[in-house]
Amino acid sequence: MNKVLMSGNFVIGEAAIRAGCRFYAGYPITPQNELTEYMAEHIRNAEGGVFIQSESEIAAINMIAGASAAGIRVMTSSSSPGISLKQEGISSMAACELPGIIVNIMRGGPGLGNIRPSQGDYFQATRGGGHGDYRTIVLAPASGQELADLTMDAFDLADKYRTPVMILADGMMGQMMEPVIFKKPKPRHYNEKFMLRGAGDGKSKFIRGLLLDPIDSEEHNWKLFRKYEIIKKNEPRFEEHRIADAEAVIVAYGTAARIAKGAIKRLREHNLKLGLFRPISLWPFPEMQLRSLAAQVKKFIVFEMSTGQMLEDVRLALQGYADVEFHGRPGGAVPTPAELANVISKICDKRD
Amino acid sequence: MIIKTFFSGFGGQGVLMMGISLANSAMNKGYHVTYLPAYGAEMRGGTANCTVAIGDEEIASPVSSEPDYLIVMNSPSLFTFQNKITSDGTIFLNSSIINDRPKRQDVKVVCVPCADIALELGNSRVANIIMMGAFIKVSDIVTSEIYLKCLETIMGSRKKALAEINRKAFAAGYDYVKA
Numbered sequence: 001m002n003k004v005l006m007s008g009n010f011v012i013g014e015a016a017i018r019a020g021c022r023f024y025a026g027y028p029i030t031p032q033n034e035l036t037e038y039m040a041e042h043i044r045n046a047e048g049g050v051f052i053q054s055e056s057e058i059a060a061i062n063m064i065a066g067a068s069a070a071g072i073r074v075m076t077s078s079s080s081p082g083i084s085l086k087q088e089g090i091s092s093m094a095a096c097e098l099p100g101i102i103v104n105i106m107r108g109g110p111g112l113g114n115i116r117p118s119q120g121d122y123f124q125a126t127r128g129g130g131h132g133d134y135r136t137i138v139l140a141p142a143s144g145q146e147l148a149d150l151t152m153d154a155f156d157l158a159d160k161y162r163t164p165v166m167i168l169a170d171g172m173m174g175q176m177m178e179p180v181i182f183k184k185p186k187p188r189h190y191n192e193k194f195m196l197r198g199a200g201d202g203k204s205k206f207i208r209g210l211l212l213d214p215i216d217s218e219e220h221n222w223k224l225f226r227k228y229e230i231i232k233k234n235e236p237r238f239e240e241h242r243i244a245d246a247e248a249v250i251v252a253y254g255t256a257a258r259i260a261k262g263a264i265k266r267l268r269e270h271n272l273k274l275g276l277f278r279p280i281s282l283w284p285f286p287e288m289q290l291r292s293l294a295a296q297v298k299k300f301i302v303f304e305m306s307t308g309q310m311l312e313d314v315r316l317a318l319q320g321y322a323d324v325e326f327h328g329r330p331g332g333a334v335p336t337p338a339e340l341a342n343v344i345s346k347i348c349d350k351r352d
Numbered sequence: 353m354i355i356k357t358f359f360s361g362f363g364g365q366g367v368l369m370m371g372i373s374l375a376n377s378a379m380n381k382g383y384h385v386t387y388l389p390a391y392g393a394e395m396r397g398g399t400a401n402c403t404v405a406i407g408d409e410e411i412a413s414p415v416s417s418e419p420d421y422l423i424v425m426n427s428p429s430l431f432t433f434q435n436k437i438t439s440d441g442t443i444f445l446n447s448s449i450i451n452d453r454p455k456r457q458d459v460k461v462v463c464v465p466c467a468d469i470a471l472e473l474g475n476s477r478v479a480n481i482i483m484m485g486a487f488i489k490v491s492d493i494v495t496s497e498i499y500l501k502c503l504e505t506i507m508g509s510r511k512k513a514l515a516e517i518n519r520k521a522f523a524a525g526y527d528y529v530k531a
């Protein structure tokens with residue numbers, strides 16, 4: 001397969017269709033419109049592919065929940081305000097153990113905010129923005145290639161754990177073009193007993209999120225909890241960049257990590273030994289992996305395009321074993337690598 | 353080596369197209385590349401700009417602090433972005449409609465009257481490709497063969513007439529400037 005130059009939104013769409021996504025519902029919102037547009041154009045070329053431009057974001061999430069219950073690989077996408085609307089549906093999918101992919105191409109918030117790239121939805125994504133004791137797997141790609149790979153992986157994870165998976169990127173990832181090679185998707189493993197396609201001669205199947213008996217409901221919650229514990233153990237993903245001789249480490253994800261890499265390159269030319277720790281899965285957060293770095297590095301600088309959300313997870317992971325500093329640009333502002341390098345060098349100069 | 357180029361102008365001048373065509377040709381030459389458009393609630397006549405980073409190593413940041421090349425297709429872009437370019441960088445400007453010149457003394461300036469040349473060629477819409485002809489010759493990032501082949505692929509095979517006028521426009525810009 002040749003390299004192709006595609007915008008991030010298109011890459012997600014193409015990767016999803018290749019991974020076997022056959023039902024997409026979505027409602028337009030900038031900066032993810034091109035993904036909806038791509039699905040409208042291309043999913044029908046795949047056998048059984050269905051595209052629906054729904055009447056609202058809420059309708060879209062419930063449509064994919066329905067198609068997922070019928071055993072189809074499903075996806076919906078939106079940007080920050082639209083994702084807020086989907087939260088009830090996501091909670092419901094988690095409760096009903098329905099696999100499905102929710103793409104959030106984040107923009108500036110809160111409220112309608114603006115349409116510039118931002119990372120203000122970290123809490124909403126990683127804590128589960130809906131009600132109840134649930135978690136969603138959250139993957140944060142930082143390049144065109146990763147958008148392709150993680151989209152395909154997201155479908156496998158969703159099936160494997162029967163849970164909604166969120167792809168958390170931002171407007172810059174969605175709009176930027178990079179060369180991409182699409183990998184061959186793995187064959188799907190999803191037990192037919194979870195698909196509502198008529199009972200046939202067997203026992204009737206049902207999927208529900210309403211459990212009136214508190215003891216049943218408690219047991220269901222513990223069952224979900226045990227599943228999340230397994231995910232926490234098996235699925236943390238991260239990248240380490242120029243860590244070996246680093247005296248301070250920047251922690252950043254997605255677009256922010258790309259800018260941080262640029263800043264690191266500049267600072268290393270001035271003999272500041274910096275590295276990058278980039279969580280790829282935001283939930284499960286690569287907690288132990290980051291903590292083990294504290295044996296070697298005593299200064300961590302969290303950089304986010306928000307006022308400091310992942311910062312909390314970094315503090316929890318480091319448990320006071322190292323100093324944690326923070327720099328943030330919320331609300332849709334994107335710093336240049338030069339600006340970030342300035343800030344970081346000031347932080348490093350600061351005497352303890 | 354990482355080379356960052358910043359294209360800017362009015363929406364409708366083909367500013368994003370210039371970036372996409374450069375990014376595609378650099379990819380075909382085997383370089384790492386990123387193309388980052390500024391998107392917004394803009395329309396024809398609004399502002400448009402994009403950043404293309406090209407490198408023989410992994411490109412850390414697609415955002416550019418100080419681009420090496422700045423292409424300006426209209427006056428507002430010149431005022432807004434001339435301070436962005438790195439020292440010793442090159443500014444390409446559409447001298448048909450930009451009467452001012454950069455205030456900075458530490459940059460090279462290449463003036464291409466691309467709107468006028470385009471009118472001579474009989475199609476005002478190819479001004480951007482004329483500018484690309486000048487840019488490809490001076491920057492020498494990719495050869496004109498690679499660029500033109502890429503441009504044809506992007507424009508699609510259905511538009512044969514376009515390929516011809518684009519070729520002419522590219523040659524006009526290429527011949528206008530000294531390497």
